[in-house]
Amino acid sequence: MSGVTALSRTARHRLTGRRLALIGGLTIALIVAILVSLGVGQFPIAPHEVWNLILAKFGVDVPPAAPGAEAALWTVRLPRLLLGVLVGAALAGSGLLLQAIFGNPLADAGVIGISSGAALGAALAIVTGIATFGNWTVPALAFVGGLISVIAVYLVSRSGGKTEIVTLILTGIAINAICAAGLGFLTFLGNTSSREQIVFWQLGSLNGALWKQVTTVFPIVLLGLIAAYVIAPKLDLFALGEKSARHLGVNVEALRITVIMLVAVLVSVAVAFTGIIGFVGLVMPHLMRMIIGPAHRPLLLASVLGGALLVVLADLFARTAIPNADLPIGMVTSLVGGPFFFWLLIRTRKSQGGWA
């Protein structure tokens, strides 16, 4: 009975075979992408110099690098890369959580309007110049905006414990429209500099990332993702439907609230400093699910690594594709995500006649 041994109780969560290969491969790819990305740009730094500069930081005695290389690496590129890694991880993690709680592969913070809710909150902080929570004001208002959106989507689009896909998408359209109106009004109210900032939000960019932002985002994303990892097995049970999950001992209401809060935290912290970077949360969980299946623990690890990798690569492209220009990264991820969405649509239509 070999089938039965494969069924042992931890099989669903264990990192074996394909899962281990995928997660290992993504980790290596992410490290390589980071090292390459650190050297490439307007001020090229040779790979061995990148390596030496890193070693030097750890107190290793190495030959001195070219003048300016250290500054380019430590004050410009590294914070930007790390912020990209954190944002990519947060967006992919939030996408997976949303898909799990809606039982629906189309749920994504951008598609259903959570990102724009958070952006609206952040814009409000910028334009009005509120600084109630100091450095944390922008992320805090982004969190409130994101939270209101996600709760609105959840309340409106669910009925009888289920979410119709059409209702979900239409709810997203409504929320995106309302937030666009709000953003438009704030753009109208704001002065030139705040207008620029609002525009930059909607396009998404990692340009000008600061260490201060990295250290603000890091603990929030880390804690959010650890919490997601802890509840992941319950999300598996949630796939059976709310009732069956409850019959298996899941406190469905508590789980729902936890996931909604986590999504709001992860999305708003990502959006607060980099703006709307679309499709990462949609593409990555979907792609990873196709490779290693839907069990949420391994899927979370793979999606988070994949999201970080996607954002790092997209940012590399954004800042090197056109010499001396820094493209908005949100545009780049949408360039990847849009066609992916199309492909998803066509594939689903072929296999099951489309989404009902």
Place this chain on the structure above:
Amino acid sequence: MTAATQHHPHANLVAEGVSLSFSGKPVLRDVSLAVVPGELHALIGPNGAGKSTLLAMLSGDRTPESGTVALAGKSLREWRFKDLARERAVLTQDNTVSFPFTAAQIVEMGRAPWQRTPAENEDDQAIAEAVAQTDVQHLLERTIPHLSGGERARVALARVLAQRAPILLLDEPTAALDLRHQEDVLRIARDRARAGDAVVVVLHDLNLAAAYADRITLLARGEISASGAPSDVLTAERVHEVYGQEVEIIERPGRPPLIVPLR
């Protein structure tokens, strides 16, 4: 007898005078019912009689407007979800799954309530037994979207059996199944009852109910029309009265009677 039943050999699930209405229309009126260990209890009745609603109350999904549902003397509302999951397993009519989990992963989910308890050691055995009973061994590596309705129903049943709770509540478990698997499901249910579990099954097929149930409760328009041994409940007059369909009851010595509609 499973280890689960040994924990609480006297866990009694009792509904007392429960009533419920949907938007003003009464669905259940003053229904009382005891779920007894060792008994296979069939709930039957015409469409809309309130069978599934009653089962939802017994499982804790619905709260009665008046009356109480209590397990081991404690109202279901006071039970923690996790503790309840170790006492009763529920098979719902809806066995769709949101993501393409394999059948093996679905069956394994039935063990979730026992995580980090001594009973975790029984996981492999419980799963293997449930898989064998429901005849799903050959489906284990396949994903749920690739199974037929009947196969999905059996995988869902395997998950519920793997849970090894001493109370089993099954809502129309035979609905999507072919002849043999229908009989299989009721044989399994009866075996579980013989082993000391309490089993409640919502059924449409009167012959299945007559053949397997220890007790039948016949619901009509939200009220209990009759409850007792199959031969006492299933009389030609009562079935005609409740279902509005004339039937003939063919008695067969040493075998369960046949209930045949007059055509």
